[in-house]
Amino acid sequence: MIKISVNGEIKEISEDLNVNELIDELGYTTKGFAVAVNTTFVAIDTYANTIIKENDKIDILAPVQGG
Amino acid sequence: MTKHMQINEDTWEIGGKTLTSRLLIGSALYPSPANMEDAIKTSGSQIVTVALRRQSAGAKAGGDFWDIIKSLGIEVLPNTAGCHSAKEAITTAQMAKEVFGTNWIKLEVIGDQYNLQPDPFETVKAAEVLIKDGFEVFPYTTDDLVVAKRLADVGCKIIMPWGSMIGSGKGLMNPDNLIAIRKQFPELKLIVDAGIGKPSHATQAMELGYDAVLLNSAIALAHDPVKMADAFKYAVEAGRLGYESGVMQERAFASASTPTVGTPFWHQNI
Numbered sequence: 001m002i003k004i005s006v007n008g009e010i011k012e013i014s015e016d017l018n019v020n021e022l023i024d025e026l027g028y029t030t031k032g033f034a035v036a037v038n039t040t041f042v043a044i045d046t047y048a049n050t051i052i053k054e055n056d057k058i059d060i061l062a063p064v065q066g067g
Numbered sequence: 068m069t070k071h072m073q074i075n076e077d078t079w080e081i082g083g084k085t086l087t088s089r090l091l092i093g094s095a096l097y098p099s100p101a102n103m104e105d106a107i108k109t110s111g112s113q114i115v116t117v118a119l120r121r122q123s124a125g126a127k128a129g130g131d132f133w134d135i136i137k138s139l140g141i142e143v144l145p146n147t148a149g150c151h152s153a154k155e156a157i158t159t160a161q162m163a164k165e166v167f168g169t170n171w172i173k174l175e176v177i178g179d180q181y182n183l184q185p186d187p188f189e190t191v192k193a194a195e196v197l198i199k200d201g202f203e204v205f206p207y208t209t210d211d212l213v214v215a216k217r218l219a220d221v222g223c224k225i226i227m228p229w230g231s232m233i234g235s236g237k238g239l240m241n242p243d244n245l246i247a248i249r250k251q252f253p254e255l256k257l258i259v260d261a262g263i264g265k266p267s268h269a270t271q272a273m274e275l276g277y278d279a280v281l282l283n284s285a286i287a288l289a290h291d292p293v294k295m296a297d298a299f300k301y302a303v304e305a306g307r308l309g310y311e312s313g314v315m316q317e318r319a320f321a322s323a324s325t326p327t328v329g330t331p332f333w334h335q336n337i
Binding site for chain 1: 093094095096097103116117118119120121122123124125126127128129132133136145146148154155158159161162163165166167233234283284
């Protein structure tokens with residue numbers, strides 16, 4: 001297991017997960033969100049090639065009201 | 068004549084779209100999602116601003132809010148609210164493009180947490196990168212002419228100077244600065260963004276020749292947001308009509324409008 005931060009919370013996840021597998025393991029079931037790893041955007045078509053490492057900081061964002 | 072008849076028939080173009088409404092509206096701070104929907108519809112706005120925030124696992128991405136916005140069938144303008152660096156804003160813009168399916172981005176890079184004043188240096192830096200990456204950038208900036216110049220230099224076709232601080236409702240703090248930007252950049256789309264508190268502020272911005280106004284709190288925080296949305300619709304149209312009509316020159320002294328010839332009760336001394 002490795003420790004990462006997801007949306008500001010520390011989580012323990014399996015090693016060598018790609019972003020698709022990370023999303024599944026974290027329990028995200030719906031689409032319509034976007035992902036950044038260490039403040040860098042990860043496009044949806046690169047999820048499978050992006051491997052999560054120890055201490056990575058993940059942001060998963062979805063639409064909200066805005067001004 | 069119906070109450071909601073479009074007074075002005077003019078259209079304008081922004082970001083490759085031809086629109087009739089010159090009012091851009093925010094989607095935050097309404098008493099309820101239903102009230103937001105009614106206010107947006109009543110405003111006649113064809114551009115609504117939205118944002119991105121952290122999403123919990125198991126929750127429906129965007130919730131009911133996003134379903135309502137999509138059902139309105141109008142243009143969506145995602146913002147980068149809350150970003151404090153060019154890097155954060157660029158990443159947020161890229162994420163917004165994927166989620167919302169638009170290359171439009173309201174670029175906000177905040178430089179001071181107290182008055183939410185935009186950081187001009189980081190804003191220009193982010194704008195340059197995003198424009199090269201194919202974004203249509205709507206940069207939120209102050210009413211500083213030189214910052215507007217720098218944004219134009221890096222390719223911005225749209226500039227959004229503030230009227231006053233975000234959410235303050237203070238109106239146009241420095242109309243002369245806004246006039247200077249308008250005169251300097253007749254070819255750019257200029258939108259007063261932030262600080263508008265009441266319909267007359269929007270009218271004033273439009274009378275200055277601004278192409279549009281963007282506001283949120285003034286409608287959402289009114290006692291009756293739907294009625295206020297109606298008021299802003301007319302205020303923006305009135306200001307635009309006033310601008311197009313050519314406002315009279317100010318005079319230093321009084322000048323009677325009623326003819327002086329034939330004024331009664333004046334007689335030569337007999």
